Amino acid sequence: MAVPSPYTIRFIENDQEVVLAGAVRPPNAAALADVRAVLEGAADSVSGILFVNLKRLRYLNHAGFCELARFVRESARKRPELRIKIVISSVVPWAPQRFAILPELYSNVVVEHYDRAFYPGQGVIENDALIPVLRTQTNIIWHHERELLVEHGLKEGMKVADICCGIGDFAVLMRKEFKPSRIVAVDHSRPFLQYATQVAREFGIGDIEYQFGDATNLFLEDDEFDFVTSRLSLQVFDQPEKILRELMRICKPGGRVYLTNEMMSHNYGYPRHETVSWAYRQINDMCAELGMDLSFGPKMFSLLTDLGFEDIKVETIDITNRNTAVEDFARVIESWEGYVTGELSTATHQPKEMVERLRSGLRDHVYTITSRRGFATWPLYVASGRKPRASGRGAARKAASG
Numbered sequence: 060m061a062v063p064s065p066y067t068i069r070f071i072e073n074d075q076e077v078v079l080a081g082a083v084r085p086p087n088a089a090a091l092a093d094v095r096a097v098l099e100g101a102a103d104s105v106s107g108i109l110f111v112n113l114k115r116l117r118y119l120n121h122a123g124f125c126e127l128a129r130f131v132r133e134s135a136r137k138r139p140e141l142r143i144k145i146v147i148s149s150v151v152p153w154a155p156q157r158f159a160i161l162p163e164l165y166s167n168v169v170v171e172h173y174d175r176a177f178y179p180g181q182g183v184i185e186n187d188a189l190i191p192v193l194r195t196q197t198n199i200i201w202h203h204e205r206e207l208l209v210e211h212g213l214k215e216g217m218k219v220a221d222i223c224c225g226i227g228d229f230a231v232l233m234r235k236e237f238k239p240s241r242i243v244a245v246d247h248s249r250p251f252l253q254y255a256t257q258v259a260r261e262f263g264i265g266d267i268e269y270q271f272g273d274a275t276n277l278f279l280e281d282d283e284f285d286f287v288t289s290r291l292s293l294q295v296f297d298q299p300e301k302i303l304r305e306l307m308r309i310c311k312p313g314g315r316v317y318l319t320n321e322m323m324s325h326n327y328g329y330p331r332h333e334t335v336s337w338a339y340r341q342i343n344d345m346c347a348e349l350g351m352d353l354s355f356g357p358k359m360f361s362l363l364t365d366l367g368f369e370d371i372k373v374e375t376i377d378i379t380n381r382n383t384a385v386e387d388f389a390r391v392i393e394s395w396e397g398y399v400t401g402e403l404s405t406a407t408h409q410p411k412e413m414v415e416r417l418r419s420g421l422r423d424h425v426y427t428i429t430s431r432r433g434f435a436t437w438p439l440y441v442a443s444g445r446k447p448r449a450s451g452r453g454a455a456r457k458a459a460s461g
């Protein structure tokens with residue numbers, strides 16, 4: 060039986076682009092003759108700029124890098140007027156450092172590291188200051204979500220993917236409750252994935268496939284999963300439709316994509332509602348400065364509709380201090396206080412007085428949660444849609460362009 064190649068290479072003539080994807084680990088240079096042939100053919104046939112797209116390259120070994128570097132060197136010698144733009148990603152961790160040498164050696168080469176700062180909020184999201192927030196949040200949401208997932212179509216034994224999985228706690232809970240036949244969890248934060256894999260190891264869980272990757276360029280096959288989830292994440296990425304298109308691509312026709320997002324500006328706490336509401340509107344605006352939309356929740360229906368999903372279901376999870384353990388709810392807001400007055404205020408250059416007002420608004424929320432006669436809420440939006448059975452991608456594309 061023929062073993063499938065671990066990588067693919069194709070030349071897209073219209074875009075003057077060579078796309079090399081997968082795992083490139085040749086034992087020696089001769090084993091990459093096909094890659095060299097495509098690159099050389101492309102370089103001979105284009106003028107202006109040749110794009111070499113390595114965004115979906117998952118592995119690259121030394122011999123592979125040397126072959127790419129040799130191609131660049133020979134092109135620079137044969138056709139010095141041809142410019143070559145190589146686009147790399149952080150998936151191959153040493154790639155930025157190795158590829159950086161090429162523009163220094165050859166003036167016709169540019170290297171772009173596309174996911175170094177690929178969404179404006181990346182710096183404040185993908186670091187371990189957010190871990191306490193993610194932990195405490197899942198703790199109180201799961202209680203409500205476990206049943207909702209069933210209503211939205213999750214069943215035992217399904218193939219499941221959790222995209223933008225954060226610290227992986229939701230994947231662990233889904234695995235435990237729904238015993239999926241396969242479960243993949245992807246995120247673009249190395250600290251979160253490190254945390255997730257450590258927790259999985261400590262819990263003796265070996266079958267969650269954690270992957271580092273970009274949700275807009277996943278290393279997952281088309282039409283692969285019965286149920287694809289992405290929680291509280293479209294709201295932090297500045298182009299949510301790009302993520303949603305990928306979620307739809309990896310979902311099986313007839314399968315469902317399940318999303319949750321917030322409406323931060325509607326968080327509420329009585330009797331201190333004025334300071335509480337002010338603080339959340341302010342946080343919403345600070346996040347907007349970083350390209351996030353923490354009021355994305357109610358917008359999901361339109362986006363799912365635009366992309367051609369069917370049977371769209373939308374509802375809210377009303378977390379209140381009457382239906383959730385008061386100490387756990389308070390812990391969530393306390394974790395936000397640390398994050399908002401630290402990481403977020405620093406990133407958005409808030410003056411000291413503003414930081415103190417934010418702190419006091421969030422503390423007032425905690426007061427309303429814990430007070431005997433207080434009433435406090437955190438509304439979340441849940442939406443899911445079914446990928447059309449027939450020609451899902453075509454239908455989706457048609458709907459999106461219409």
Ligand SMILES: C[S@@+](CC[C@H](N)C(=O)[O-])C[C@H]1O[C@@H](n2cnc3c(N)ncnc32)[C@H](O)[C@@H]1O
Nearest residue numbers: 193223224225246247248273274290291292296
């Ligand atoms: C607010 S957290 C939510 C995490 C998790 N889903 C949860 O509910 O706890 C947002 C997550 O999205 C991830 N993320 C944002 N943009 C991403 C992208 N383009 N590709 C992969 N992960 C991304 C961040 O690293 C972060 O873990």
